[in-house]
Amino acid sequence: MATPKKVLLLHYSQTGQLDSLAAHFVQPLQAAEGIEVETVRLEPQTPYPFPWPFWRFFDTFPETVHLQPQPIRTPVFRHERYDLVILAYTVWFLSPAQPITAFLQSPQAAVLRDTPVLTLIGCRNMWLMAQETVKELLRQNGARLVDNVVKIDACSSAASFITTPLWMLSGRKKGASWLPEAGIALSELVDGARFGARVRDCLLTQDTIDAPMLTGMGAVKVNERLIFSEKAAKRSFWLWGRLLMACGRISPVLRRGVLALYIAFLITLILTVVPVSAVVKKLLSPWLKERIAAQKAYFSQPSGE
Numbered sequence: 001m002a003t004p005k006k007v008l009l010l011h012y013s014q015t016g017q018l019d020s021l022a023a024h025f026v027q028p029l030q031a032a033e034g035i036e037v038e039t040v041r042l043e044p045q046t047p048y049p050f051p052w053p054f055w056r057f058f059d060t061f062p063e064t065v066h067l068q069p070q071p072i073r074t075p076v077f078r079h080e081r082y083d084l085v086i087l088a089y090t091v092w093f094l095s096p097a098q099p100i101t102a103f104l105q106s107p108q109a110a111v112l113r114d115t116p117v118l119t120l121i122g123c124r125n126m127w128l129m130a131q132e133t134v135k136e137l138l139r140q141n142g143a144r145l146v147d148n149v150v151k152i153d154a155c156s157s158a159a160s161f162i163t164t165p166l167w168m169l170s171g172r173k174k175g176a177s178w179l180p181e182a183g184i185a186l187s188e189l190v191d192g193a194r195f196g197a198r199v200r201d202c203l204l205t206q207d208t209i210d211a212p213m214l215t216g217m218g219a220v221k222v223n224e225r226l227i228f229s230e231k232a233a234k235r236s237f238w239l240w241g242r243l244l245m246a247c248g249r250i251s252p253v254l255r256r257g258v259l260a261l262y263i264a265f266l267i268t269l270i271l272t273v274v275p276v277s278a279v280v281k282k283l284l285s286p287w288l289k290e291r292i293a294a295q296k297a298y299f300s301q302p303s304g305e
């Protein structure tokens with residue numbers, strides 16, 4: 001009998017939402033004879049709080065964006081090499097969640113060398129910049145990104161701007177009776193199995209995974225309206241994050257004061273600049289059409305829409 005194909009699933013989830021997506025995804029692989037799935041949960045040495053206290057939530061962004069995560073417990077793997085690694089992650093402040101960054105910076109990330117990696121993202125709806133960071137960290141580890149699957153919150157962008165932070169800060173998915181529920185729809189979590197089934201078929205019929213497996217399946221959907229906002233917000237997080245870390249080195253009180261200022265600045269920005277820039281972009285769209293199409297194609301790689 002042929003040796004089974006080895007798949008490693010690495011994941012970190014706070015509420016269990018991403019765990020559920022990953023579980024549906026790997027279910028067809030686990031059920032297949034000839035595929036062995038090893039699941040490793042990345043564990044922070046000190047767990048992050050959930051729900052998040054208000055200040056702690058916002059105060060996490062400088063180190064998250066500057067890729068200076070809290071340490072994780074050393075993950076232990078049964079094998080040195082795998083036929084496929086599935087990296088399931090959530091997005092924090094347009095960056096990978098800290099435990100994922102900590103893993104990708106650790107010596108244990110050597111398991112990724114020369115190995116096909118599939119990223120599986122479950123987040124509110126802004127994942128483009130985080131995936132750019134993950135791509136770079138994978139490249140530094142000598143890994144090959146072959147596919148990317150993304151599932152986002154069910155409600156509209158405007159609604160989830162309120163519902164997701166409320167969920168994170170209160171622990172309640174339905175923050176108020178007049179608000180839609182936060183999070184990814186159950187049907188979308190279950191849909192993970194459709195991609196898992198294709199991956200299973202590829203693993204069982206191919207010697208090695210060299211090319212995307214999930215093209216033409218709607219693995220990702222790039223929201224073109226968010227490309228500019230994500231780039232601008234990432235830049236703002238980066239600059240203010242640097243300033244906040246410098247303030248913290250002088251005094252924690254100074255860091256807290258500047259953070260309060262930034263939160264006020266951010267809310268004003270979102271309520272004014274974002275709607276205005278959306279209108280301007282709409283007006284300019286006939287001229288920007290080709291550029292936007294090229295950007296959409298770029299961000300939808302490697303699996304495509």
Ligand SMILES: Cc1cc2nc3c(=O)[nH]c(=O)nc-3n(C[C@H](O)[C@H](O)[C@H](O)COP(=O)(O)O)c2cc1C
Nearest residue numbers: 013014015017018090091092093094123124125126
């Ligand atoms: C600190 C923090 C920052 C977040 N920032 C983003 C973000 O920038 N973009 C986004 O789409 N979702 C963001 N989210 C939502 C998460 O990606 C994710 O949907 C949520 O945390 C639930 O994931 P879980 O499976 O870990 O519970 C953030 C969540 C947290 C806790």
